[in-house]
Amino acid sequence: xxxxxxxxxxxxxxxxxxxxxxxDFIDLGSSIKTYNYxxxxxxxxxxxxxxxxxxxxxxxGIGNNIIANRHNHIRSILSNDxxxxxxxxxxxxxxxxxxxxRIIGIDLACSIIKIFIETKYKx
Numbered sequence: 291x292x293x294x295x296x297x298x299x300x301x302x303x304x305x306x307x308x309x310x311x312x313x314d315f316i317d318l319g320s321s322i323k324t325y326n327y328x329x330x331x332x333x334x335x336x337x338x339x340x341x342x343x344x345x346x347x348x349x350x351g352i353g354n355n356i357i358a359n360r361h362n363h364i365r366s367i368l369s370n371d372x373x374x375x376x377x378x379x380x381x382x383x384x385x386x387x388x389x390x391x392r393i394i395g396i397d398l399a400c401s402i403i404k405i406f407i408e409t410k411y412k413x
Contacts, residue, residue, distance in 0.1 A: 291342045292407060295334045296320045297327045297354075300347030303391040303399060307347070310400055313407060315345075331357040335364050335386070343407055344386040347399075351388035358386050370394050375402045379409035 295318040296304035308315050318333055331354045334344045344364075346354040351368040358366035366386035369375040370393050378384035387406045389399050 291316055291337075292345070293318055293334050293337050293342065294345040294347070295330045296347035297330050297349070299349030300389070300391045303389070303396060304347040306396050307345075307399060307403065310396070311403060327353045328357055330354070332361075334358070335361040338364060338385060342385065345403060345406075346386065346388045347391060348388070349390065349392045351390040351393075355388040358388065369402055369406070370398075372398075372401055372405050375406040376409050379406055380412050383411040383413075 292313050292315050294304060294315045297320060301320055308317060320330060327348050331346060334346060335358055338344050348354050355366050355368040358364045364386050365382055365384045366388060367378040367384045368388040370390055
């Protein structure tokens with residue numbers, strides 16, 4: 291499963307990513323209304339099991355990443371570049387990706403998510 295969720299800052303980017311990328315995302319919601327990043331992160335992390343992947347979209351991605359890594363079964367990264375996303379999956383088996391709407395554009399976000407989803411862990 292590939293879960294995706296955003297706070298209000300990442301709402302527009304999340305919807306555009308779902309539209310542009312050809313994956314069967316499970317949209318865990320959010321709305322244009324204020325939605326606390328703590329809440330969305332915990333909602334997503336509670337869903338992740340086994341080989342699931344989670345995508346968190348917010349303004350900066352920093353808070354989401356910190357909160358996500360408090361969950362024992364989560365290996366979350368904040369990535370604003372393709373190389374970090376690839377290496378995090380390949381070498382560390384990262385299962386959650388935080389993306390910053392304020393820092394990167396939609397094209398780069400698409401590329402980062404695609405490489406994160408398609409890269410396999412090399413144990």
